[in-house]
Amino acid sequence: MRYAVYVHDSLVPLAPKSGVERKRLMELIRLLGEQTFTCGDFVESDPDGRSREVKVVERYAVSWWADHAAGEIKVTNIQLADVRG
Secondary structure (H helix, E strand, O other), X not given: OOOEEEEXXXXXXXXXXXXXXXXXXXXXXXXXXXOOOOOOOEEEEOOOOOEEEEEEEOOEEEEEEEEOOOOEEEEEEEEEOOOOO
């Protein structure tokens, strides 16, 4: 079953506008919808205690969690990998 993948509109300006980095980020987002149990490079907890997968793609870190009951992947952050916030 393919999941819907949601990226909040506030994250779009944080992603690269073009080039190889953008292509690789878009490939990851497509993959998340098709392979819903994809693991990141590491796991971190959000402020609510929910575990989020984090995958480093090129210079960017992408965070997400899977809502299996709803059949959705929620991309929660896109940032430069060497920046912590």
